[in-house]
Amino acid sequence: MSSQSLSIEPSGPKPRKWFEWERVLIYSFLIITALYWLFPLYIVIITSFKDLVTIRDGNIFMPQLHYPIVEVTTDAGTQMVQEHFYDPWVRAWLHVCTGLQCEGISPNFWKSVIITVPSVIISIAVAVTTGYALSNWPFKFSEAFFTVLIVGSFIPYQVMLYPMVLLTKNMGIYSTLYAVIFVHTVFGLPILTLLFRNYFQSLPAELFKAARVDGAGFWRILFQIFLPMSLPIMVVAIILQVTGIWNDFLFGVVFAGPQNYPMPVKLNNIFTSAQGVKEYNVEMAASILTGAVPLFIYFFSGKWFVRGIAAGAVKG
Amino acid sequence: MTTLDQLNLRELNQAPHLQQFSNPVRYGFAALMAAVGYLALYFDWPFETLGVFQPMMYALGLVVVSLVIDIPFDRLSYQLGMIGIFILGAITAFLAWSSGGTIISQDGADLIWKITALFVILFTLAAAVWNAPFKNFHSKIAAIPMMYIVLFAFIGCSIWTVVFSTSNAKIYPTYTYAGFGQYLRLWHSDKWWIAVQNVLIYIGFSTVLAFVIGFLLAVFMDQKIRLEGLFRTIYLYPFALSFIVTGHVWAWILSPEYGLEKSVRQLGWTSFSFDWLTNTDKAIYCVVIAGLWQGAGLVMALMLAGLRGIDDEVWKAARVDGIPKWRTYWSIVIPMMRPVLITTFVIVASGAFRVYDIVVALTDGGPGISSTVPSQYVYVNLFSGNIAQGLAAATIMLLISAIILIPWVYVEFVKGKQIR
Numbered sequence: 001m002s003s004q005s006l007s008i009e010p011s012g013p014k015p016r017k018w019f020e021w022e023r024v025l026i027y028s029f030l031i032i033t034a035l036y037w038l039f040p041l042y043i044v045i046i047t048s049f050k051d052l053v054t055i056r057d058g059n060i061f062m063p064q065l066h067y068p069i070v071e072v073t074t075d076a077g078t079q080m081v082q083e084h085f086y087d088p089w090v091r092a093w094l095h096v097c098t099g100l101q102c103e104g105i106s107p108n109f110w111k112s113v114i115i116t117v118p119s120v121i122i123s124i125a126v127a128v129t130t131g132y133a134l135s136n137w138p139f140k141f142s143e144a145f146f147t148v149l150i151v152g153s154f155i156p157y158q159v160m161l162y163p164m165v166l167l168t169k170n171m172g173i174y175s176t177l178y179a180v181i182f183v184h185t186v187f188g189l190p191i192l193t194l195l196f197r198n199y200f201q202s203l204p205a206e207l208f209k210a211a212r213v214d215g216a217g218f219w220r221i222l223f224q225i226f227l228p229m230s231l232p233i234m235v236v237a238i239i240l241q242v243t244g245i246w247n248d249f250l251f252g253v254v255f256a257g258p259q260n261y262p263m264p265v266k267l268n269n270i271f272t273s274a275q276g277v278k279e280y281n282v283e284m285a286a287s288i289l290t291g292a293v294p295l296f297i298y299f300f301s302g303k304w305f306v307r308g309i310a311a312g313a314v315k316g
Numbered sequence: 317m318t319t320l321d322q323l324n325l326r327e328l329n330q331a332p333h334l335q336q337f338s339n340p341v342r343y344g345f346a347a348l349m350a351a352v353g354y355l356a357l358y359f360d361w362p363f364e365t366l367g368v369f370q371p372m373m374y375a376l377g378l379v380v381v382s383l384v385i386d387i388p389f390d391r392l393s394y395q396l397g398m399i400g401i402f403i404l405g406a407i408t409a410f411l412a413w414s415s416g417g418t419i420i421s422q423d424g425a426d427l428i429w430k431i432t433a434l435f436v437i438l439f440t441l442a443a444a445v446w447n448a449p450f451k452n453f454h455s456k457i458a459a460i461p462m463m464y465i466v467l468f469a470f471i472g473c474s475i476w477t478v479v480f481s482t483s484n485a486k487i488y489p490t491y492t493y494a495g496f497g498q499y500l501r502l503w504h505s506d507k508w509w510i511a512v513q514n515v516l517i518y519i520g521f522s523t524v525l526a527f528v529i530g531f532l533l534a535v536f537m538d539q540k541i542r543l544e545g546l547f548r549t550i551y552l553y554p555f556a557l558s559f560i561v562t563g564h565v566w567a568w569i570l571s572p573e574y575g576l577e578k579s580v581r582q583l584g585w586t587s588f589s590f591d592w593l594t595n596t597d598k599a600i601y602c603v604v605i606a607g608l609w610q611g612a613g614l615v616m617a618l619m620l621a622g623l624r625g626i627d628d629e630v631w632k633a634a635r636v637d638g639i640p641k642w643r644t645y646w647s648i649v650i651p652m653m654r655p656v657l658i659t660t661f662v663i664v665a666s667g668a669f670r671v672y673d674i675v676v677a678l679t680d681g682g683p684g685i686s687s688t689v690p691s692q693y694v695y696v697n698l699f700s701g702n703i704a705q706g707l708a709a710a711t712i713m714l715l716i717s718a719i720i721l722i723p724w725v726y727v728e729f730v731k732g733k734q735i736r
Contacts, residue, residue: 026536033533034550040565040609041553047568059579060569129458137455145459145466147725152470154662154721156670158694159714162707163473166489186469189462218454247558249673254699264560268677271564280568291561298556302545306552306617 048092048285049085055280088281092289096282098269105286108266112246112293114177115262119184120241127189127237128230131196132222136208146193153190157250168255175257183251188244192237199233200226235304243294243305263290474714481707489703498708507685508709511693514600518689519668521604522611526664529608530615535645537616538623548620552613559610563677566606567593596686599679603687606678607671615660622656623649662724669717 046063047055054064067083094104134142164183168174173182203226211221252262261269267290271283298305484494502508533551537544554562569575572591580588592598626649634644650657672691675681681688690713697706 026539026541029532030536030541030547033529034547037550037554037609037613040569043569044565055574059582060575061579061583126461130462133455133458134462137458139455139459142455142459145463148466148470149462151721151725152466152474154666155470155474155717156666156691156710156713158670158672158691158698158706159477159710160469160473161695161710162489162698162703163476164469166476167468167473186465189465193462218458243556247556247560249558249560249676250695264558264673267558267564268560271567271677272680280574283564284568287561287564291557294556294558295553298553299549302549305556306548 044284044288048088048281048288050281051083051087052277052279052281088279089285089289091279092270092282092285096270096279096286098266098273105263105266105270105289108261108263109289111177111256111260112262115180115184115252115256115260116242116245119181119188119245120238122181123185123188123192123241124234124237126185127192128196128227129222130189131193132200132226133218134193135197135200136221136226137218146197149190149193153187157187161250161254165254174255175260177256177260179255179257180251180260180262183255184245184248187251188241192241195233195237195240196230199230203229235301236307239297239301239305243297246294477707477714478711481704481711483704483707485703485707487701487703494704498704499712501705502708502712507688508690508693510685511688511690514687515669515671515689517600518604518607518671519665521601522607522668523661523664525604525608526612526615527661529612530660531619533612533616534619534623537620548617551616554610555613557610559673560677562606562610563674566602566609567678570602570605593679594683596683599683599687603671603675603678607668607674610674611664611667615664618656618660618663619653622653622660625656626652658724658727662720665720666717669713669720 043060047060050058050064051067051070058064064085067085069080069082072079072081092104093106095102096104133139134146164186165174168179168182173179207225208221211225216224246262247264248262249264249268252265253268256262256265267286270286480489480491481498482493482495483491484497485491537547541547570590570593572578572594577588577590580590592602630648630652631644634648639647670691671689672695675687675689675692679687681692690709694706694709694713697703697709699706
């Protein structure tokens with residue numbers, strides 16, 4: 001009892017001095033690298049709010065503060081128009097041209113949504129059942145299938161690209177939204193299956209055994225026990241898939257067909273098909289718009305996102 | 317009394333009384349198979365243009381699937397069925413071959429193929445109806461999409477690519493045997509060698525730099541710093557972006573005309589020069605810079621997870637022994653993190669190897685062809701009327717990634733299992 005009150009020696013960790021060289025080194029390294037990482041974001045944001053004259057004559061480090069009244073010549077005649085800081089954004093969203101189409105990037109935003117939502121739902125639904133079957137109901141050769149699946153996910157897509165084109169052509173869905181959704185489901189399966197398999201394996205085995213003894217079967221255990229428990233990993237999987245599919249370029253350009261191009265493909269076309277003066281401000285605004293959805297998810301999911309890439313990458 | 321611990325799951329899942337399926341389930345399954353078969357016929361699924369290998373592959377897939385579904389091959393009827401499928405496949409292949417290697421869906425061969433497909437369906441139907449004791453039935457049903465994807469998308473498509481790389485297909489994927497002519501062409505193609513050289517530079521620089529920067533960042537982040545979440549958010553946010561966005565953003569920053577070079581000169585340093593993007597020797601390093609910006613945060617996150625996984629006792633022991641911090645990292649922590657390092661290496665290296673989007677966006681292989689990469693070479697050839705050439709290049713890519721992957725698979729799956 002009294003031994004506690006008798007100890008007069010200092011205990012606990014050594015108190016930190018407020019200034020240590022080691023700390024200074026650490027923080028300066030971290031801050032300098034952080035500035036390097038933030039630099040492109042800053043440049044892109046300020047560029048997207050500039051007008052073309054400022055871009056041509058000015059400095060990429062400096063934001064534009066004044067928006068002049070400029071002369072605009074149209075068919076109707078010459079007008080004086082007040083420029084606004086949001087002009088490039090409006091143009092990027094609604095008016096920017098690729099070839100003869102001048103609808104901006106907004107139709108492709110909706111195409112991206114239409115591609116992403118079903119792809120995410122279908123690929124996760126397939127992966128949940130597969131991961132559950134692999135983890136709790138192993139069958140003959142199930143591990144062999146799984147190994148091939150994981151190895152397959154590291155093979156460059158170019159290897160399987162052309163046969164997949166033929167496959168979707170034969171299914172009659174090539175160059176439609178279904179083809180993109182199909183391809184995303186196929187190539188999203190390995191990583192998602194890994195994710196769910198490892199998660200279900202980490203759940204206590206007693207849970208499964210108890211349910212089995214009580215007479216629950218394959219689907220009942222999945223729907224009534226495992227699915228309700230898999231909310232955390234489900235969030236991770238959704239984040240992983242939404243950002244992955246939204247950012248995809250290759251499958252979009254190959255399988256979707258010109259009428260269904262998702263946002264990154266359209267963005268690339270905006271950059272490459274510009275005629276005459278390149279509208280860097282509009283292009284940067286379109287870039288931010290394209291990156292907005294995954295960035296939004298990233299900033300608001302924070303830890304989940306990190307957990308997602310860590311879980312997806314490291315075999316847990 | 318048996319406790320839960322003593323229950324053997326495998327035995328439980330396969331206990332006899334659970335394997336008996338009522339007639340409705342069995343006939344339901346048969347109906348499902350028939351529906352799948354009908355759809356297969358309807359769409360000429362899976363590979364109309366697979367040429368000589370189409371029926372073979374279908375038969376192969378069926379063998380594997382039925383092995384998994386535990387069709388008893390010791391029964392004579394099933395053995396005969398399988399032999400029949402193979403014979404029909406071989407006839408189809410021969411007809412396709414002898415008709416000058418034209419694609420399979422031409423009249424004569426097409427009929428044989430349809431007969432084969434019909435036979436396959438009938439066989440599966442019979443297996444489903446008469447072979448009652450499926451082991452682990454629902455699990456296999458649930459895994460059917462995965463099996464099909466493994467067989468047809470990963471294995472089948474890879475085989476198709478390898479096989480057709482020995483053809484001379486140009487615009488249409490028809491098979492005429494041409495030996496290793498495409499590989500010879502590849503060997504003599506300057507563009508291919510530039511692409512290989514570029515991807516080696518890219519893999520080398522981006523892997524080493526991402527590891528060094530990622531590891532340093534992770535170590536510094538692990539020193540109980542303030543605002544750790546903020547720093548992590550900053551280093552990792554590019555990872556959420558599309559490569560296309562990253563590529564175009566860096567193209568803008570690095571462009572000598574408008575970007576960094578001009579602006580630094582405007583600020584007063586008039587001799588400043590940074591024209592890598594338009595320099596044929598340096599353009600690939602621009603891709604390295606942009607790729608690093610996007611990918612180093614991932615290495616940092618993985619390393620940080622690895623560092624956090626190290627037991628505190630290790631650190632205490634090292635401190636008691638008076639080992640300096642850097643030495644502890646170098647001699648104890650890094651060796652302990654070997655599995656994480658290997659996995660991270662495989663992810664980063666295989667990601668670097670298939671670099672595509674960012675090159676398309678940043679340089680589009682330019683100036684000229686100076687920064688082109690193999691995946692771009694494949695893509696351009698595939699979709700500009702040089703299919704076999706693209707496939708030969710893809711086969712080489714497959715080979716190289718297999719060389720990287722096989723040791724990893726061995727370590728991760730084969731060796732790992734023995735320890736467990």
